[in-house]
Amino acid sequence: MGDAVFAAAARASGGFVLVLLGGIIVSLFIGGLPAFRRFGVGFITNTDWDPVKQIFGAGVSIYGTLVTSVLALILAIPLAFGIAFYLTELAPAWLRRPVGTAVELLAAIPSIIYGMWGFFVIVPLMGQIIEPWVIDTFGDIPVLGVLFQGPPFGTGIFTAALILSIMVIPFIAATMRDVFETVPPVYKESAYGLGCTTWEVMRSIVLPYTRVSVMGGVMLGLGRALGETMAVTFVIGNTDRISSSLFGPGNTIASIVALEFPESPAGSLKLASLLALGFILFVISFIVLAISRLLLRTRLRP
């Protein structure tokens, strides 16, 4: 009797998780339905966001979300790889745990703290020193220079990507470290026995062996970066148009939802558009996270 009740409760709880996921998808879709009905598929590509004319499009925020996240990954991957390589192969044994813990603590800091730190420390640094220098140096290069032109606000797409990269480094580094440690020692020892250097072992043995899982770790970082809200909200600059310059202001899906929500009365088309944006963000991050889990499952779950 007790057994049957307990088993049923456990099974029901398992089912509840599925209901939860379904509930999130359905509630966002229903909430966003008025916007989808009004604007159709064009909602995704439309770059207008005009509360006065009641025209809303997701183009600018989807662009901002993708550009900041990809840029963040480009910045984060080499650093995360360096940290994981250091922690698995290079660091003396007594340093591994404290340094590993410090990197994990970087992941535990709440995102709003990254936002404040970014706003009060990184934005002035970018606006007064780094961006003016880059604009002066690279702004005159034909074609490519467009990416670096414009006034140095300090806030903007690039600063958001920079903060995001700092936030995802610990996730990618921790995953990489875990998968690097799954390489059978005998493979590495054989290579060392042939006279390989540490770097050659990493490049020719460890990386090929863990390739799939490393991609999984990177996708996990991407999933994190796509939906990050508070840190981006502080430094993105909140503009409803696409800027050609990386230093220009913009918006991401998460930041526009957080920033515009207080000015969206219940039942308005604007609120529906924000919920529709939430639905799009959910679909994008669900796909990315699902791929990440698929890639990681083989390795981390023996």
Next chain:
Amino acid sequence: MSASTPGSIARGPRRDEGIAHRLARRRKRRNLIVAGLCIAATVLGLVLLASILITLLWLGGGGLSTTVFTTVTRPPGSHGGLLNAIIGTLIQTVIGTVIGTPIGMMVGTYLAEYGGNSVFAGVIRYVSDVLLSAPSILIGLFIYQLIVSPMGGFSGIAGSLALAVIVIPIVVRTTEDMLRLIPTSLREAAVGLGAPKWKVITFVCYRAARDGIVTGILLAVARIAGETAPLLFTSLGNLNWSLSLARPMASLPVTIYQYAGSAFSDWVQLAWTGALLITVGVLATNIIARTALRGRG
């Protein structure tokens, strides 16, 4: 040394000592460069962590005083504190944990003890893993649609529920992992004594896995205590003193968000102090949880 004499059998390419030496030097140099870059990357990571902590101590530590803990938020210039925000965060974190933990533990128990490798269990595991990394702002929007909108207003209970949704997958993960670590012989011994399965799980397995499960709960607490985005759409924040779960409720992260973006220097100062408090709390909880887990080996 057998110097190759002309006319002897082919021995493959001759080893040129000079080239071999230069090649070895080049490989070693490349190795050193990569190692140097990796150390630089790690140092950069540590510097960033230090920079955040020092900034918080520098800017937040200066505003630490008893008024922060004894006074509620007040209009700019009137020496307010953060009492309602601190209490609000405590209330919502506790309720969120209390609601989310049993559900998460039951799911973890199902995955470890009942589901095994069945398709249903596989799907749940997969979905739970995805929820673990799902953007928290979407969970806020979900609870807004589910609770805030039908009830006609923001409330502390809505905020707590949003946090509970975040707790569930974290607890699922650690509960399953910890239960799987328990040797089967322990279960068999209990079953051999005639204990029904539910008693084996609750009285034997849970006890054996207690430290690990508690670690998971502590990590979940640390995670939700600093969450801002889901609370923006659920408990909203409240600048007045209110303990009612049916009304909007203040929380440290949301108050920090409101104050940090304001133009008043005393509000910005309070935001930094709040940021210091929440970071110290979150990091301390993390370190305690990790130390407890390490003690178990």
